[in-house]
Amino acid sequence: MTKVHNFSAGPAILPAEVLQQASEACINFDNLNLSILEISHRSKNCIAMVDEAKDLVKELLGFKDGYQILFLGGGASMQFAMAPYNLLRTEGTAGYVNTGAWATKALKEANKIGKTLVVASSEDKNFNYIPKGYEIPTDLDYLHITSNNTIFGTQMKHFPKTSIPLVSDMSSDIFSRKIDGNDFSIIYAGAQKNMGPAGATMVAIREADLGKTSRKMLSMLDYQVHIKAESMYNTPPVFPIYVSMLTMRWLKKNGGIEAMEKLNQLKADTLYAEIDRNSMFKGTTAVEDRSNMNVTFVMNKPELEAEFDKLSKVANLSGLKGHRDVGGYRASIYNALPLESVNALIEVMQEFEKKSS
């Protein structure tokens, strides 16, 4: 089969060996002669698998005691609601740094639950940069940030320093670079970018920050209910958790986050260098805020896009179309994307430049 270079923004490329293991477990999981798709989530083997996934998250993000790991359904969009639902007091205010479409959605949900304050925003320039130098009031119930903006191609290189609980949506750059998980109150991430397939969302919670609201909570929206049931209050999304666990195992085996961060930096540097060099393209974001995960760029002569698309197709490049809010192109270069695929894209960019200039 021809190799497809998968630049999809999410659901996104996963390691070939993980896909192979996932495929095999659909027939026979853990030598039980049963599929992973048809065993009880309360079986010994399934519980051990979910526990391994939790332990890997703890290890990869360096959590000390006091953190609980959940794998929930509903995507990061559910966390846009659950974070304020669990943390925002009736009399309190939540702070938001608005750096893009997803941050805006998170803010919108919080507004339905309580009072919010936009501490900083880059909406004035279509979110093409990360705000800096803003003040964070110390009486907020929490500060919500988005570590990487999948659509706009920006990434927070440094996290706000603050004494209030920090909540981060890390859906599109979790496990891509070294962070200290203990700096955060809540980290959540939809699995379908750097962690696994669609259908599971990882939520890491500093348990001491919970229980401060008086809200009467729906069970499925209550972190404490899920924590008490060890992430099995209801039947969890078993297979998406399994594939996430396999991907974390793969990551650990391949040098862990340090090795991944180096490779991601190399891939990003290589691709951005070509964007800056190539006379046909230009980047869309502030240089210092460029994402190492989602590389956004546009064509200097947009009327030639069809020609570039044709060359991309011939070279088996997939998933390059930019989001409608930015236009142009977006190359998502998550952990599992090899440098080889970045080079394949660069070759096409260079071929296109030669043909067109």
Next chain:
Amino acid sequence: MTKVHNFSAGPAILPAEVLQQASEACINFDNLNLSILEISHRSKNCIAMVDEAKDLVKELLGFKDGYQILFLGGGASMQFAMAPYNLLRTEGTAGYVNTGAWATKALKEANKIGKTLVVASSEDKNFNYIPKGYEIPTDLDYLHITSNNTIFGTQMKHFPKTSIPLVSDMSSDIFSRKIDGNDFSIIYAGAQKNMGPAGATMVAIREADLGKTSRKMLSMLDYQVHIKAESMYNTPPVFPIYVSMLTMRWLKKNGGIEAMEKLNQLKADTLYAEIDRNSMFKGTTAVEDRSNMNVTFVMNKPELEAEFDKLSKVANLSGLKGHRDVGGYRASIYNALPLESVNALIEVMQEFEKKSS
């Protein structure tokens, strides 16, 4: 490999050919040379797959115009909250028929949202029967029922006749018998029993019944938000939907619900006949309310359970342990379980009777 007879209550047995197709799609979906786990949910092939799943639900349940099909994360437990959240008016009352642990949980969530009325209950006899002959007030916002009670092994053979919107949790007997979907306002079902693997919940909604509350709704809990986005408001649980779609295709190819209902009746009749005949066992529920999906039975001499368990293990019978609320045994005999597995269980029951009497 030795054949395992999988009587798990859920996640539960799926057809072997579906598991094979699922396994293959983890490597190469739709001949794209990409895994189903790594393609965009907005890609042409993925949208076509989800559309096929919706169409199959409509066909199998016989829905006329006006119904919308969603596949959501969060399980049936999320629907315990979403149904009242979307249907129960501030000034209204919701009716519940309480037939077991899951119905009780559904009621508990509704109580957090508004006023409820328990129209009928079988709690007085540990839920071992289905209440009958009760009156349904006509001024309720809706009536909630549980068509099959996985834990207690009872099944509603006839649905309440009423003019008010009928909401049914059909998690454990969806697609197992002929019903007219148009009798219901909402049908929801966690996939992981008769429909597919864990991680997706099907919700069928009569759209005209929505929009009657004044509640300010969180987006992810608002059916209308999901309907407007054609079940892709956020990234859906792609793989669980895919396997559900494959299972529905398999069902249709094998004679549809009519053929399945006949086979299910035969499996249930065969197994209940043995329970009634065998001097070592007895059923736990009212005979007329026995579930054709979850067959619950206990031993007349519970001290011999370990001996029976040993024989079951040798015969590769899996997942027979009863729920702690009932004790004894539970054989879940969902659509995908072949008659051959029921016969294997009966052989062990007979062998045990011979040895023990």
